[in-house]
Amino acid sequence: MPGISPEQQAAEWKLLLGQFPAPVVAQIRELATTHQSELAGYFYEQMLQDEQAMLFLTHEQVKSRLHGTLRQWIVSVFSMSDDDAALQALIAQQKQIGEIHARIKIPIHLVLRGARHLRERLFVLLRQRPLDPEHKLFGQRLISETVDLAMEIMSRAFSDAYDRNSRSEEGYRLFSVAQNIGIEQERQRSALLDWENHLMFDLAVGQLATQLPRLSNSEFGLWFRHKGAHAFQGSRETELILEGMRQIDEVLLPLFGQPAAGADADQRLQNLRLLREQTKGIIFHLDNLFEQANVLESGRDVLTHMLNRKFLPVILAKEVAYARQNERSFAVLAVDIDRFKHINDEFGHEAGDVVLQQLASLLSNHCRGGDYVFRMGGEEFLVLLVDVTQAHALGVAEKLRQQAAQERFRLPGEQDLQLTVSIGVALHDGHPDYQHLLRQADRALYEAKHGGRNQVVLARKLDG
Numbered sequence: 001m002p003g004i005s006p007e008q009q010a011a012e013w014k015l016l017l018g019q020f021p022a023p024v025v026a027q028i029r030e031l032a033t034t035h036q037s038e039l040a041g042y043f044y045e046q047m048l049q050d051e052q053a054m055l056f057l058t059h060e061q062v063k064s065r066l067h068g069t070l071r072q073w074i075v076s077v078f079s080m081s082d083d084d085a086a087l088q089a090l091i092a093q094q095k096q097i098g099e100i101h102a103r104i105k106i107p108i109h110l111v112l113r114g115a116r117h118l119r120e121r122l123f124v125l126l127r128q129r130p131l132d133p134e135h136k137l138f139g140q141r142l143i144s145e146t147v148d149l150a151m152e153i154m155s156r157a158f159s160d161a162y163d164r165n166s167r168s169e170e171g172y173r174l175f176s177v178a179q180n181i182g183i184e185q186e187r188q189r190s191a192l193l194d195w196e197n198h199l200m201f202d203l204a205v206g207q208l209a210t211q212l213p214r215l216s217n218s219e220f221g222l223w224f225r226h227k228g229a230h231a232f233q234g235s236r237e238t239e240l241i242l243e244g245m246r247q248i249d250e251v252l253l254p255l256f257g258q259p260a261a262g263a264d265a266d267q268r269l270q271n272l273r274l275l276r277e278q279t280k281g282i283i284f285h286l287d288n289l290f291e292q293a294n295v296l297e298s299g300r301d302v303l304t305h306m307l308n309r310k311f312l313p314v315i316l317a318k319e320v321a322y323a324r325q326n327e328r329s330f331a332v333l334a335v336d337i338d339r340f341k342h343i344n345d346e347f348g349h350e351a352g353d354v355v356l357q358q359l360a361s362l363l364s365n366h367c368r369g370g371d372y373v374f375r376m377g378g379e380e381f382l383v384l385l386v387d388v389t390q391a392h393a394l395g396v397a398e399k400l401r402q403q404a405a406q407e408r409f410r411l412p413g414e415q416d417l418q419l420t421v422s423i424g425v426a427l428h429d430g431h432p433d434y435q436h437l438l439r440q441a442d443r444a445l446y447e448a449k450h451g452g453r454n455q456v457v458l459a460r461k462l463d464g
Contacts, residue, residue, distance in 0.1 A: 009153060010087040016145055017082050024138040025080045027131070028122075028146075031139075032078035035125055039118055040070035046117040050110060073097070074118070077150050094150050098157030104432040105317065108158055112151060119147045185290040188228070189283060191220035196279050203272075209256045214249045221245060228289075235292075237285040244282045248275065301375040303353055304360035312374055312382070316434035319386065323428055331393035332437055333383040334424040334445040335363065335400065338453040340379035343419065351411040352379075355419065358409050366400055382441070390427050390458070397423045397456045405454065420454035427459075 017025060032039070044067060076090055101111055122143045126136055195218040202212055215221045224241060232238045255271045301308045307315075319330050337343075337359065344352040356379065363373045363381055372384040383400070385393050404421045411417060424445030426437050440459035448457040 004156075006088050006091050009091045010084055013087050013091070013149060014082045014084075016149060017080055020138055020142050024135060024142060027129070027135070028126075028139055028142050029078050029080045031122065031125055031129070032074050035122075036071040036074045037067075039074050039121055040067050042121050043070055043114050043118055047110065047114055050113065077146060091153055094153040095157035098154040098159075099161040100433060101154075102158045102161035103313070103317070103435065105321070106432075108155060111154065111158070115147050115151050119143055181290055185287070188220055188223060188286060191218065191223065192279065192283060192286070194218075195220055196276075199275075203256060209254050212253050212256060214253065215245050216249050232289045235289060237289045240285045241282050241289075244278050244285070248278050252278065301360075304357050304375050306360045306364065306373045306375045306381070308375060309377070313434070315372055315384065316437070319384065320428065320432060320434050324430070324432075328387050329389065329428050331385045331388050331390075331425060331427045332441045333385065333393070333397050333400070334376075334426075334441040335381040335383060336422050336445055336449065337379040338420045338422055338449070340419075343417070347411055347415065347417070351415075354411055355409050355417075358407070359404065359421070362403055362407060363400060366396075366403060388427075393425055393427055394456065394458060397425050401454065401456055422448035422453050423456045424448055425456060425458050 073093070076093060079086070079090070081087065081090075101108070123140055126139045126143070129136070131139070195213060195215055198213055198218075216225060224245070229238055229242060252271060252275050256268065299307060299310045316332075323329055337355070340352065340355075343355055356375070360373065360375060360381065363383060367373060367383060367385070370386045372386075374382040374384070376382050383396075385396055388396070401421055401423055404419065406418075408416045408418060422445060424441045424443065424447070426440035426444060428437055431437065444457045444459035448455050451457065
């Protein structure tokens with residue numbers, strides 16, 4: 001039910017509770033509270049029997065926190081409160097869990113599998129209670145419908161978050177193929193028109209059909225088949241362009257031979273018209289594709305031209321998956337300009353913008369081709385270093401700190417200044433949720449700023 005509000009979900013949950021006698025509701029609440037530790041342990045034991053689940057559950061911090069988190073979830077879901085505020089808080093909890101599962105890409109079937117095992121274990125515990133059959137039947141229904149409702153809310157949040165992430169991934173995939181959409185569009189239009197001009201010249205000088213240049217082998221054809229079709233895959237326009245190229249190469253070009261007279265000349269002219277129409281159609285569909293893709297320019301910060309936050313979740317999730325699959329590591333550096341407000345106050349916001357642009361350039365120039373530089377907002381940047389050890393990451397961070405301190409930042413009006421940066425460093429330790437890594441880097445940056453600034457601080461182990 002897309003668009004359902006938390007208030008509606010709370011009303012639905014309250015309606016569910018109202019269908020059962022108060023003693024049954026109290027009995028299930030007491031059952032879940034009493035056996036919370038056993039139920040959490042049973043969940044973890046069952047989930048570890050699935051190979052996919054082991055990818056997410058064996059990380060030490062996940063393992064150490066999961067039991068306590070599960071106990072809290074079991075108690076809260078079966079708290080059976082009909083208070084509106086409590087129900088809305090419970091619903092918000094289910095949504096948050098669903099969004100976390102989507103972020104770290106836990107398959108939804110694993111979550112549903114865990115819910116099924118918990119429900120079955122609660123049934124067993126309920127049957128062991130000295131209750132009359134009708135009471136037990138009501139209890140089983142309440143357990144089932146409560147778990148189902150929680151899973152429905154969680155799954156809806158998972159689906160919404162997963163869809164958002166998927167759209168960002170598609171956007172980033174295209175962004176990585178053609179970072180400047182406008183320039184790429186003109187380049188490919190020109191390549192297509194160059195092929196057409198070449199073809200018309202060859203036709204004019206009487207080339208045989210077998211010697212005519214095929215569109216699929218032209219500069220445009222190679223780009224579209226190997227890059228464009230991948231970048232725009234799934235769109236109707238892509239299918240039409242590929243079909244248009246096939247029609248030109250396999251159907252229309254073979255129709256042309258030596259120049260002919262009379263009726264043959266009329267047919268040749270008709271074939272030329274068909275050829276031009278196919279080419280115009282390809283240009284039309286190509287322009288539509290690039291028009292749809294123009295929104296991707298928002299993937300870069302307008303001021304510094306560094307990446308902005310839009311693709312950060314996609315890139316971090318990708319690096320987490322790569323690190324897990326290839327047993328490699330990566331690091332994030334949270335970089336913040338020291339006393340940036342003082343620069344704006346003394347020299348003006350225009351000078352502040354120039355400083356941000358120059359620092360962005362400095363960071364980018366001292367990173368490798370596989371690394372990423374993001375402007376997170378204000379005076380804070382984030383650098384993602386791929387395939388690094390802790391020592392390497394610290395070395396890069398220290399070099400960036402030194403380079404920033406040595407740089408003379410040119411300001412409007414022939415002025416210049418020197419500044420310093422503070423850097424928090426966090427190395428990916430295998431945790432499946434990239435937010436854990438960002439929190440580590442932020443805490444390390446906080447320590448660097450409050451420890452005197454102009455320094456690099458390595459993140460310490462966190463509890464969560």
